[in-house]
Amino acid sequence: MSLSENMTRWRYKYVPDKAIGEILSKNWIDTLIPAFFLSVVLIIFGTQMPTFLSAANLSDIGRIYGEYLFIAIGLTIVMMAGGIDLSVGSTFALCNFVALSFINYMEWPIAVGMIVVVAVGAFVGLINGILIGYLRLRAFLTTLVMLIIVRAIVDMLLLDYAMIIGRGFNMSPVWEFMALGDILGLPASLMAAIAVAILAHITLTRLRFGWHVMAVGGSRRSAFNAGIKVKRTVCLTYVISGALCGLAACFYAARLSSASADVGRGLEVTILTAVVLGGISLGGGRGSVVKAALGTLIILLVQNSLIQMGFLSGNSSLILGGVLLAAVAIDVRWVKNRHKVLARAYVSPTYFKLPDLPDTSQGSDSPYALNDKLRGVEAIGLGELDGPEDMIFDRDDNMYCGSRHGDVMRIFAPDYKRVEVFAHIGGHPLGMAFDAEDNLHVCVGGMGLFKVAPDRTVTKLSDETNRSWTSIVDDSRLRLADDLDIAPDGRVFFSEATVRYEMYDWMVDALEARGNGRIICYDPKTDTSRTVVPNKQLPNGICVEFEGQSLLYAETWGCRITRYWFDGPKKGQTEVIIENLPGYPDNINRASDGTYWCALCGMRSPVFDLAQEMPGFRRRMVQAVARDDWLYPNMNTGCVIKFDRDGNILDTLWDLGGEAHPMITSIREHKGYLYLGGIYNNRVGRYPIEGADQNWTSSVSYWGKNRGGTRK
């Protein structure tokens, strides 16, 4: 191996490229943008203004921040559902007026007064909600008009009553505490706002109503089709926004007792700027309370500092408007292009060198030499099956296989003409195995490990494993459980092809050539799963050996078959038994003569092998070329090989035409026949094996003749 090859190998082994893509794909990554702005703002004003970080200034800012935060949270909830509420400024002013007249002037009890104030805010919100939610008016214009109407009402009220309520003064200590009190050094209003923020965060991320809000904002039509009461959800968001304006007004009224006509004027633009700056998207579905809180803090600091530095109102509206425009522009572009950036950064190829391709030419003495043995194999369920990745037989010879629609199909013996849906699971059922009790175990791509009892009840066995500490993506959830086999003691060993890609993207994993997959053991005694063999290159087929102490697993992109001892003297050790296969191995199953069958789902090509040695090339390809034009491994021709326990290739079955079985992902020997399945095929093939035991079945040979019996 040359020096430069070694350099490349080390470079891709030790530089964690994949971390960048994985960090970018995290949901919280959007929050970093406002957090960055916040630190910039803090540095600029912190160094430019000596009083900026003084306790008095911070305490003042804290009180205003609390009041702003209430309104920002309300607006966030509205915007998450795809709306907008510009009436907040006027609603705030109206609630301030109501608070002053009832609590200050008429000296009602604080609790009653606050309830009335919040109710007034909620009422304005309800009007908005009915107009926008139920009558489907445009949110922007409607709330703008509400802004004007409510403002006019406030102006009229102030004209008549400003002098009177200005004289009021409530001596209640609670009222004073709301204005000036501290809890643990934090102003009362801020403390209350933080409590509301936590509540809102839990609601949005954990509770049903919050999920409905997110769903409506994400896609209104889909939410409606899913049965969510869209109109009611939208309406409620405005009610919440109005009510929170009322809450903010209570604290404001307690603090300033101001009946000026300027209260809340322009507040809607300030708050809107704040939440958009925080990263709450116009149009809904994206955002969080934390982002809104960050955005509000930035705007408040900027605004406050500008006033202290003596800027005029013209300047500050220029800056505010400019920030608003910039924030929206960045947000719109980011939302639109995020997935592109992510797609480019996520695929992270690494170095992988395969030995020279073994000879497969016809007539050569290579064990892989081409032949046409699979030509004209019988087809079962032609046109009725869709994507039988694996198939298996029960004690009555009925065949079971998966389908692309998430069903487990049953095809009845003896003629295999009648097909029925045996059970519906979802996802894409892939590998299958029967246990001693005749329960069918199925690996379901996109879902996990499932069990189907003979009476068709479906049970989820596992959809998670232990999370590895160093992984940035959450690898505890199963993305692509692939194939399985069951050890004599009932433990289920199954492979997960990759932790970095979803089922529909599994082939992109080939471009990485990294060990992204693993083998997991599910123990029915404890009902838990643990990863036993991590970091394998798309581990696929799993087959427990005849002795019952070890299993064979195929690594599709690694083109090798390995033995892993899960019991016995060599427990925990692995041993490669076949290396440098001419194709990509898929499922492995036992043969009647004590050997093993393995399907190769596709054949290697020199071009792709070379590409695997050039991670830089693959990275450039992913970044510069459209997805449809990427170089993928060949998946259009395959074959079946037979090998013994030492890895000697005994036989190879080819289908040269490639019409009936372009892709063979699984094979199963049953009573003298070899059955062939393929994840993209529309049939199961049946090939008579010369000289095979006509009575041998995999399940009887493994579990014994009687149901529930112990292994021979």
Next chain:
Amino acid sequence: MLKMLNQERIVGAIAVVLFIGFSIGLSGFLSGSNILSLIQNVSILGILGIGMAIGIIGRGIDLSMVSTMVISVAWMLVMVNSGVNLWLALGLAVGFAVVVGIVNGLLIAYVEVPAIFATLAMGIVVYGFGKSFLIGQDVVYLPRDESWFYHIGSGQIAGVPNPVVVFALVALVAALFLKFTKFGRYNYAVGDNVATARITGIPVRPVIVAQYVLIAVIAVVAGVVVATAVTSMNTRLALSTQVYDVILVVVLGGIGLSGGKGGVRNVIVGTLLIGILLNGMTIMNLGYTTQNIFKSVILLAAILIDTMLNPRDEQTAQHGDI
């Protein structure tokens, strides 16, 4: 018979009824000075309305229109007062408006910010920019000069008040433009269905930019009429709710907010109704805030009816179309 009824005709009829009603019921409504002021106000609303209509037909909206009008014309007056040649100042003011229009257009067409949002923020920016850098005082007065330019808002031609003449000219040009030029037809296509327009090969983005430039230029024309009618320009007008009166005029006249429908005739009808209404309310001595409530409720009702007549199409409603 029912087919003869459309929003335009209904609104026209209501305007006539209101006019007759006010003439009989309100003393002073038919007096010469009142009619003159009515016509002035109506013309200004109408000119702005025609600009707004171009935007709304193209499924946009321009909330920065009044700010653009106020700041560009006030800046022009400031320059003239400080000795700059009138025509140069006018050219610069128009240039300023064009820049605002281009920025609006770029934000909406290329950055894809929702129009209503982009122009709301632009309104604030334009006002802030103008007050910070261009105009010192709140009210800028007309210079003492006898140029005919200063009589655009107040004089008469053959007995017809000048503002009406300007309104008529703008309306005529806009109507011809929308009906007979390629750009005008494109505007309808873009408003009707952006995606289809784009697939058909219409340069959607340039059309949208041109739309907002046009609106800004029309805003300057309206601003000149405003300033010359009252011999000053009050920059605080930018903070008022006048832009909603303009939307009211357009929507009430029957131009659907979902775009692609309506024309100059709708604006004229809407303008007449709102002009008569506003004037009547002023004579009835209703306060500014009361008038605001009236207008807003009417606008809300108009939007409500518009939503019912032109229900939003989920197929063509864009993401973020708020």
